[in-house]
Amino acid sequence: MKQITILSGKGGVGKSSITASLAIALSKKRKIVCADCDVDASNLALVFGMGTDDFEMWKSISTNQKARVDLSRCTSCGKCASECYFDAIDWDGAKKIPVFKEFGCEGCTVCEMICPASAIEMYDVSNARIGYGKTKYGFMVVTGQLEMGESGSGKVVSRVKELSLDVSKHADIMLVDAAAGIGCPVIASVAGSDYVIGVCEPTPSGFSDLKRALSVVNHFNIPYGIVINKFDLNLEYTQKIEEFAKKKGIRVLSKLGYDKCFMDALVNLVPVIEFSPAYKEIFDKVVRALEDEGVFRDK
Ligand code: SF4
Numbered sequence: 001m002k003q004i005t006i007l008s009g010k011g012g013v014g015k016s017s018i019t020a021s022l023a024i025a026l027s028k029k030r031k032i033v034c035a036d037c038d039v040d041a042s043n044l045a046l047v048f049g050m051g052t053d054d055f056e057m058w059k060s061i062s063t064n065q066k067a068r069v070d071l072s073r074c075t076s077c078g079k080c081a082s083e084c085y086f087d088a089i090d091w092d093g094a095k096k097i098p099v100f101k102e103f104g105c106e107g108c109t110v111c112e113m114i115c116p117a118s119a120i121e122m123y124d125v126s127n128a129r130i131g132y133g134k135t136k137y138g139f140m141v142v143t144g145q146l147e148m149g150e151s152g153s154g155k156v157v158s159r160v161k162e163l164s165l166d167v168s169k170h171a172d173i174m175l176v177d178a179a180a181g182i183g184c185p186v187i188a189s190v191a192g193s194d195y196v197i198g199v200c201e202p203t204p205s206g207f208s209d210l211k212r213a214l215s216v217v218n219h220f221n222i223p224y225g226i227v228i229n230k231f232d233l234n235l236e237y238t239q240k241i242e243e244f245a246k247k248k249g250i251r252v253l254s255k256l257g258y259d260k261c262f263m264d265a266l267v268n269l270v271p272v273i274e275f276s277p278a279y280k281e282i283f284d285k286v287v288r289a290l291e292d293e294g295v296f297r298d299k
């Protein structure tokens with residue numbers, strides 16, 4: 001199975017809309033599965049028009065731990081409170097005991113390791129939900145959602161990708177909608193990709209965010225191309241991005257003009273390729289560009 005990952009340096013540039021439409025274009029000739037790995041703000045299923053009733057499975061998972069203290073063993077040394085990097089342990093000076101703040105704990109285990117009285121233990125927390133369902137377009141979408149205030153998103157992304165492999169064993173392509181930015185969930189999304197598509201808007205911050213995101217891809221030595229969204233809103237920066245791409249030998253897979261259709265399609269819970277006939281040819285061209293890039297060839 002080939003993994004194609006779609007990322008953007010920042011949110012709100014149309015990444016999920018583009019992923020959904022590309023998925024439909026790809027699924028005409030190939031068996032695909034979509035993995036929504038934007039676990040902090042997953043919305044790919046919604047773009048496909050799926051509600052909670054459309055999911056065949058939806059369950060809580062644990063990919064993180066938190067610390068708790070057994071005060072009967074605590075000798076009030078205060079080490080844990082002073083060494084917690086995440087400031088998740090207050091010190092109650094009157095009672096001379098540590099007070100663990102559940103929401104602040106990142107599960108780093110430092111306090112457990114340094115406690116001289118072995119009074120601290122780690123316990124599993126349900127920090128996310130994952131599930132899958134079939135879209136009306138015939139392929140599966142697998143999604144993950146981090147619970148509010150929880151951490152461990154990188155591992156949730158890995159679980160979404162594992163589940164995608166499980167539910168679509170015979171798929172030709174896993175299309176991954178990555179988290180925005182360059183953090184841990186993005187790295188987990190990009191890992192194992194055969195090709196990456198960077199989506200950007202032609203603004204100074206859009207261009208610099210794209211370069212940062214692509215530096216993650218470079219680290220893994222994965223080939224990639226670019227889609228410039230709303231290119232006609234800033235032709236000067238579109239030209240800069242194209243010059244950058246030319247210099248680096250990166251293919252610009254598509255330039256999409258600003259179109260209110262994207263928003264109308266979102267409001268109607270339909271991918272833009274289904275909402276407006278003009279986008280069929282546009283996304284078919286992206287598929288052909290990916291074919292030209294050799295993305296579907298066996299290595
Ligand atoms: S490190 Fe252990 S013994 Fe020291 S205050 Fe924390 S829980 Fe108590």
Ligand code: SF4
Nearest residue numbers: 084105106108109111
């Ligand atoms: S596990 Fe790490 S983050 Fe959590 S309370 Fe202990 S030291 Fe702080």
